[in-house]
Amino acid sequence: MTRRPGIDEVARLAGVSKSTVSRVLNGAPHVSARAREAVRRAVMQLDYTPNHAARSLAGHRAHAIALVVSEPSGRVLTDPFFAGVMRGVHAELAGHRTQLVLMMSQPGDVGSYLTSGHVDGALVISLHGHDPLLSLLHDNGLPVVAGGRPLAGGPVPYVDSDNFTGAVEATQHLISLGCERIATIAGPADMAVGLDRLSGWRRAMSGRRTDLVVHADFTPEGGAFAMRSLLAREPELDAVFVAADIMALGALQVLHAAGRRVPDDVAVVGFDDSVPAVPPLTTVRQDVEKFGRMLTWRLLAEIEGEEGLPPSVLLPTSLVLRTSA
Amino acid sequence: MTRRPGIDEVARLAGVSKSTVSRVLNGAPHVSARAREAVRRAVMQLDYTPNHAARSLAGHRAHAIALVVSEPSGRVLTDPFFAGVMRGVHAELAGHRTQLVLMMSQPGDVGSYLTSGHVDGALVISLHGHDPLLSLLHDNGLPVVAGGRPLAGGPVPYVDSDNFTGAVEATQHLISLGCERIATIAGPADMAVGLDRLSGWRRAMSGRRTDLVVHADFTPEGGAFAMRSLLAREPELDAVFVAADIMALGALQVLHAAGRRVPDDVAVVGFDDSVPAVPPLTTVRQDVEKFGRMLTWRLLAEIEGEEGLPPSVLLPTSLVLRTSA
């Protein structure tokens, strides 16, 4: 590895000082067009890339943000939702000379790392219950944005899909189909996304029987288990609103194994529009990539210290009709 | 954010010099037990965390590795395979004080970033065709390990699943079932993983009809499209080896829509064991998390300059029998 050129070599070649080169590189004002052009050419010619460590050290900025997945098991990683979010984060980061550092949080170990200047801000997703991580970070002055409404409330801005409305629409669709015994496989009871989708179902079901609820954990296995217990409790059920496609996959397997035809015997509506299934799922679509972009945009704005930012953002969802309901 | 303690404060509190503190922190030899203990206590007391940027700058090590996803579209991110690998990478990295920097490569833009000292090494996955990225990095002296055999060959070590053997077993299973017209939906023709699984199918099919081959791109849509064209070409086919579960999902939808029962009319075997399906897929299991761990272990060893490392590693696969075949 041949020695890399430094900023002073660029300066020498461009016939200006280090300071001016630095200014050009950082887009600072008060640089003549001539100097700017000379520097740009020198950078090209030497194939110069600034040293990240030195920039961070001298500039008190890490030029990196963390994506914290608050899930000890690492389950989230296998979730298509997560993948989409990450794609969005990446897309938004492009052109920002900012690195994405991925962290998986075992409760308690991430906080001090994050607050010690390794990153300029953090995106925290898949927060459970009243995890103190958010407030810890916030209290330490680190810009943070949560992906998904934090159950604990608090001053941290968040981006979320409109889970409530999506669930209402999904359930109303089931009702409009003439279904009588409508169950739901809800998400985890310690996450807003689980609770909000359940509230939506309850809202749409008002005046009807609302005891056919089983919580599961956003895995296919969880969905399968929940479906089995629902079937045991009410063999006559004719519809299920499943709070995540990934759980619907498991539920579909169980229904199939139990000899129930979908949608003829049991209508199924999912949420996320994340996976293909047999039969193709009628589901609530959310734009996860946009979710990731929004999240990142919000954090970068926060880091830049922009004023008048919306405290939080709710992204719309839409019902996609396919064959499962 | 209150000012963070520096190494000199730790030194003062411990009653030793900066140098000694640094030695303790880096596990260097020639430190008395007493000094080591004093430093450890001081670190605790001050809740000291070393400054990453300064360490990198002074130590000429980035303390970070890159995970390069060589896929402009970002498609890989939605693939469960990728998620599993990432989980493995993360697990192996734990305790190594090394950051994981995620990069998505638009051909040509990543090389100079990587070779300019931002990371100590790179993991490159999902390489297509004869992408020059690997040799570029290698020639620049950056430790690299490829996830999946690089088509171009070359001196870069790689970790891969035994795709060939897995495909042979899958196909043999189909044959042993008495299937007569066995098709395959192969992976991309410009990736070793696609080619190797196809070779396995060919090997097992020797002496039989081997023209029922369609390449697709590891997406459900690709799988669906391929299945449709296979069905058009040979309506009588009675088995398909699909080179990825994620494609099998699409194929299953098409078979279902075409009124073919699985496995009665058409037996289906997948590859990866990554997704639940209806009916549950008989598939070739590969341990993706182990894949990620191995990849990372290999890279870290490479970075440490260990001797006598295996040039590459092939992980075993196993056939999992479910109901689709």
Added chain:
DNA sequence: GGGCATTCTGGGAGCGCTCCCAGAAGTTTC
């Protein structure tokens, strides 16, 4: 006890940038 290796320790010179400060050059105003 003197010589020599060995273990331990502190001092201090950078690593490659950013950013503050002061001064040079250029522009406007009366």
Added chain:
DNA sequence: GAAACTTCTGGGAGCGCTCCCAGAATGCCC
């Protein structure tokens, strides 16, 4: 044309570490 700006530029002091070097302390051998 001088004063009062504004725009541009260079010098140089750090940022918080690591690592080299030289010297102090300790152990071992004859």
